[in-house]
Amino acid sequence: MKLINNPPSPYGRKAVIALIEKGLPFEIVEDMPWGESTIASQYNPLEQVPILLADHGEAIYESDFILEWLERRYPRPSLLPPDDDGILDMKRLQVLAGAVQESWFRLFAETQRATPAAAWMERQKRKVARGLAEIARLVGGREYAVSGRFTLADIAVGTLLGSLDFLREQGFDGGVEGRWREQHGSLVPYAEGLERRESFRRSRQRAVPIDVQAIFT
Numbered sequence: 001m002k003l004i005n006n007p008p009s010p011y012g013r014k015a016v017i018a019l020i021e022k023g024l025p026f027e028i029v030e031d032m033p034w035g036e037s038t039i040a041s042q043y044n045p046l047e048q049v050p051i052l053l054a055d056h057g058e059a060i061y062e063s064d065f066i067l068e069w070l071e072r073r074y075p076r077p078s079l080l081p082p083d084d085d086g087i088l089d090m091k092r093l094q095v096l097a098g099a100v101q102e103s104w105f106r107l108f109a110e111t112q113r114a115t116p117a118a119a120w121m122e123r124q125k126r127k128v129a130r131g132l133a134e135i136a137r138l139v140g141g142r143e144y145a146v147s148g149r150f151t152l153a154d155i156a157v158g159t160l161l162g163s164l165d166f167l168r169e170q171g172f173d174g175g176v177e178g179r180w181r182e183q184h185g186s187l188v189p190y191a192e193g194l195e196r197r198e199s200f201r202r203s204r205q206r207a208v209p210i211d212v213q214a215i216f217t
């Protein structure tokens with residue numbers, strides 16, 4: 001299998017982690033979806049990475065769908081909770097983590113504009129702050145988010161927190177709302193435990209030169 005991915009992408013990281021956890025052989029094809037030579041649009045009408053290219057040529061895109069596709073096609077080892085309650089708890093966390101990630105990117109994009117819309121930014125900040133608080137309430141202090149074992153919920157939450165750290169290292173702090181380590185100390189041992197896993201270590205986001213102005217303005 002091949003994974004078309006952009007090295008700084010937290011969405012791509014989710015797919016890489018799942019592939020490693022499942023012990024599947026794969027090759028990464030780096031792509032810059034905003035660049036002129038991108039290949040993403042050949043495989044995904046939404047022009048986004050990550051895209052998983054299955055061995056028979058099928059292209060699967062949208063990170064959560066890639067994870068579900070892998071789960072259905074390669075069920076062992078399972079990255080799902082063992083029962084319906086666990087599945088629903090996992091999906092709630094996937095929704096929350098995905099939405100916080102999106103709001104964070106919207107916030108970042110808005111800061112790149114000549115005249116950022118203050119009300120829009122405040123709205124995104126609220127979503128980030130309240131989403132993170134809810135994640136901390138649900139997960140804080142645990143080793144794994146649901147069912148006492150590693151699942152897709154940990155991929156969702158762990159990559160979100162890792163991505164907030166990564167963006168901060170890159171110089172985008174976004175304000176107090178995203179400072180999850182200071183705001184939600186109970187998430188720190190959880191996230192650091194995940195980052196010690198082999199799949200998390202081998203999938204760390206990597207900065208590449210990007211013309212942010214060209215993308216967002």
Ligand SMILES: N[C@@H](CCC(=O)N[C@@H](CS)C(=O)NCC(=O)O)C(=O)O
Binds near residue numbers: 008049
């Ligand atoms: N909801 C998508 C988001 C993917 C996404 O936004 N990928 C970025 C790279 S981090 C991208 O390809 N952006 C190009 C675009 O949105 O046109 C997923 O979960 O896969």
